[in-house]
Amino acid sequence: MARLSVNIGSLQLKNPVLTASGTFGYGEEFADFVDLSRLGGFVVKGTTLHSREGNDYPRMAETPSGMLNAVGLQNKGVGYFIDNIYPRIKDCGSEIIVNVSGASPADYVAVAERLAPLQGIRAIELNISCPNVKQGGMAFGTTCAGAASVVSAVRRAWEKTLIVKLSPNVTDIVEIARAAEDEGADSVSLINTLMGMAVDVERRRPMLSTITGGLSGPAVRPVAVRMVWQVAKAVKIPVIGLGGITCGRDALEFLMAGATAVQIGTANFLDPAATMRVIDEIEDYCTRHKISDIREIIGII
Amino acid sequence: MKICTDFRLTESRHLSPVYGLLTLQSEKPLPEIHAGQFAQVRADGSKTTFLRRPISICSADPETRTIRLLIRRAGDGTAALLDTPVGHLINIMLPLGRPFDIPATDSATDRPLLIGGGVGVAPLLFLGREMRQAGLNPEFLIGARSASDLLLLDEFKALGDVNITTDDGSLGHRGVVTAHPRLQRPVSHIFCCGPAPMMKAVAAAAAKLGASCQVSLENMMACGIGACLCCVEKTVRGNVCVCTEGPVFNINQLTWLD
Numbered sequence: 001m002a003r004l005s006v007n008i009g010s011l012q013l014k015n016p017v018l019t020a021s022g023t024f025g026y027g028e029e030f031a032d033f034v035d036l037s038r039l040g041g042f043v044v045k046g047t048t049l050h051s052r053e054g055n056d057y058p059r060m061a062e063t064p065s066g067m068l069n070a071v072g073l074q075n076k077g078v079g080y081f082i083d084n085i086y087p088r089i090k091d092c093g094s095e096i097i098v099n100v101s102g103a104s105p106a107d108y109v110a111v112a113e114r115l116a117p118l119q120g121i122r123a124i125e126l127n128i129s130c131p132n133v134k135q136g137g138m139a140f141g142t143t144c145a146g147a148a149s150v151v152s153a154v155r156r157a158w159e160k161t162l163i164v165k166l167s168p169n170v171t172d173i174v175e176i177a178r179a180a181e182d183e184g185a186d187s188v189s190l191i192n193t194l195m196g197m198a199v200d201v202e203r204r205r206p207m208l209s210t211i212t213g214g215l216s217g218p219a220v221r222p223v224a225v226r227m228v229w230q231v232a233k234a235v236k237i238p239v240i241g242l243g244g245i246t247c248g249r250d251a252l253e254f255l256m257a258g259a260t261a262v263q264i265g266t267a268n269f270l271d272p273a274a275t276m277r278v279i280d281e282i283e284d285y286c287t288r289h290k291i292s293d294i295r296e297i298i299g300i301i
Numbered sequence: 302m303k304i305c306t307d308f309r310l311t312e313s314r315h316l317s318p319v320y321g322l323l324t325l326q327s328e329k330p331l332p333e334i335h336a337g338q339f340a341q342v343r344a345d346g347s348k349t350t351f352l353r354r355p356i357s358i359c360s361a362d363p364e365t366r367t368i369r370l371l372i373r374r375a376g377d378g379t380a381a382l383l384d385t386p387v388g389h390l391i392n393i394m395l396p397l398g399r400p401f402d403i404p405a406t407d408s409a410t411d412r413p414l415l416i417g418g419g420v421g422v423a424p425l426l427f428l429g430r431e432m433r434q435a436g437l438n439p440e441f442l443i444g445a446r447s448a449s450d451l452l453l454l455d456e457f458k459a460l461g462d463v464n465i466t467t468d469d470g471s472l473g474h475r476g477v478v479t480a481h482p483r484l485q486r487p488v489s490h491i492f493c494c495g496p497a498p499m500m501k502a503v504a505a506a507a508a509k510l511g512a513s514c515q516v517s518l519e520n521m522m523a524c525g526i527g528a529c530l531c532c533v534e535k536t537v538r539g540n541v542c543v544c545t546e547g548p549v550f551n552i553n554q555l556t557w558l559d
């Protein structure tokens with residue numbers, strides 16, 4: 001069997017398959033369908049310093065080969081995560097990566113500082129790309145200066161692996177990736193959702209309470225593959241690719257375009273065991289093509 | 302324990318131009334399922350349907366590994382399910398959500414009242430059966446547009462007394478369920494599933510009667526298992542997921558009557 005292990009910063013993942021924040025809960029929700037210990041790792045829901053109620057219902061609209069969401073970072077805050085959720089999941093046998101959000105660099109730093117003592121959390125993913133909150137979120141991810149301000153502040157407070165999640169809602173994602181790399185990020189993940197909108201023409205109103213939302217699913221995949229390819233060519237740190245992956249073949253597209261690891265998001269809603277299937281299909285591909293180490297095909301394009 | 306597996310469609314009964322009843326047999330043993338829980342059903346027959354569709358479980362028989370789903374033709378996804386040829390496979394994840402809370406006892410003068418409208422009668426049939434098994438004597442109040450929209454009446458009548466309202470007066474009392482005389486008399490426990498305006502009216506009527514009232518919500522869903530936070534309803538505890546904390550809620554948890 002091929003060697004599937006890859007490195008992201010100081011993390012050594014047993015395989016390149018992770019889950020995407022906001023689509024896999026805290027892992028536990030999938031316990032009946034997924035052997036969590038088989039995953040390379042999983043990224044938990046966006047976590048903020050204080051609890052957030054998120055946006056009003058309706059927060060979701062189905063679109064061709066995808067969906068719009070406007071959840072708005074509903075979560076119970078980092079303290080609740082540490083006291084109540086972390087103890088339940090810390091021994092699941094897989095890397096747990098916390099997705100961190102905030103309205104100011106100080107917020108991001110405060111969350112990172114609270115997470116730093118946890119042995120079982122060896123990486124955080126900074127969400128500077130959420131299109132569904134008014135303050136912060138994507139505001140930091142759409143300019144180099146904004147990205148640099150958050151990444152440099154968190155870098156000083158967080159010694160472990162630091163992943164920065166990029167927004168596709170920019171003119172040039174490469175320059176934002178470079179800014180994150182320059183400030184000391186260990187890896188960049190992309191893409192977060194693409195800003196979108198849908199209208200209910202019978203009722204003559206937007207489908208989402210927030211009017212606009214974030215598009216995910218297979219509909220965004222070609223955009224995501226292109227961005228991963230561009231960024232992987234431009235930075236030296238490992239790139240994590242995501243956007244519309246539903247099967248092994250989709251994941252391999254990202255790996256060949258330059259991603260060292262991938263995340264599975266919306267596909268978890270269609271098939272709760274999607275992550276297991278993706279791992280199996282990558283293994284099958286390697287066997288069929290006599291690949292002994294997955295790194296042989298990473299970035300071959 | 303939840304399962305996600307293929308079910309074979311063994312029977313597809315046409316009840317009316319808009320309603321159908323599917324009987325499906327699981328490849329795997331069925332886990333424990335209770336009235337009020339639902340399934341996330343993949344509509345592979347529809348090219349325009351991306352997400353699974355939440356559908357209430359209308360009955361479940363562990364011995365034959367079969368479930369029944371009562372479906373209203375709402376759009377492409379439900380149409381594809383209703384048009385699936387018998388013998389084909391349908392992928393289903395179940396059981397999801399929390400069931401109805403069944404009262405411990407009742408009496409001849411105070412029976413649980415199950416109120417349903419349209420496709421909302423699906424979980425009430427299951428609930429009526431569970432109540433009978435628990436030694437209770439449920440009574441039903443079912444509303445429909447017209448006599449031909451009343452679904453599975455024989456099965457309801459086998460479980461208890463059935464009160465009927467129709468909008469056009471073609472059967473039972475003319476008008477909406479909340480205008481039925483049964484709701485003028487005292488009752489302790491009401492269980493309701495139907496269109497949102499109907500459930501809100503029933504909740505208000507229950508409050509007036511001092512009755513407890515459980516309703517089953519139909520918020521739009523993506524995952525069905527508490528992972529995406531798309532299906533939230535405002536409650537006295539803030540936004541909660543209908544797919545995991547519901548779909549059944551006691552109305553004292555909701556903010557409808559505020």
Ligand SMILES: Cc1cc2nc3c(=O)[nH]c(=O)nc-3n(C[C@H](O)[C@H](O)[C@H](O)COP(=O)(O)OP(=O)(O)OC[C@H]3O[C@@H](n4cnc5c(N)ncnc54)[C@H](O)[C@@H]3O)c2cc1C
Pocket residue numbers: 339350354355356357358370371372373374375376377378379380420423518519520521522548
């Ligand atoms: C917990 C739960 C239990 C349900 N039980 C049943 C059941 O037993 N039988 C049944 O027929 N239906 C049930 N529904 C409703 C069913 O899920 C929707 O009718 C279905 O998703 C519509 O899909 P579609 O592709 O046919 O239509 P779409 O093309 O998606 O929509 C058609 C129309 O239906 C509306 N709609 C879409 N989703 C929903 C929804 N979740 N609830 C209400 N309206 C919706 C849309 O606004 C649109 O106007 C249930 C919903 C939930 C959340």
Ligand SMILES: Cc1cc2nc3c(=O)[nH]c(=O)nc-3n(C[C@H](O)[C@H](O)[C@H](O)COP(=O)(O)O)c2cc1C
Pocket residue numbers: 020021022023045046047069071073099127130165191192193215216217218220242243244245263264265266267529530531
């Ligand atoms: C319902 C939902 C909630 C999400 N929540 C978050 C979040 O909290 N933080 C984050 O960084 N990304 C979040 N995302 C974005 C995903 O992690 C991912 O970047 C995006 O969906 C693209 O991948 P996909 O097409 O595989 O889903 C969310 C996506 C969805 C669909």
Ligand code: FES
Pocket residue numbers: 521522523524525526527528529530531532533542543544545
């Ligand atoms: S539908 Fe995903 S959380 Fe309820």
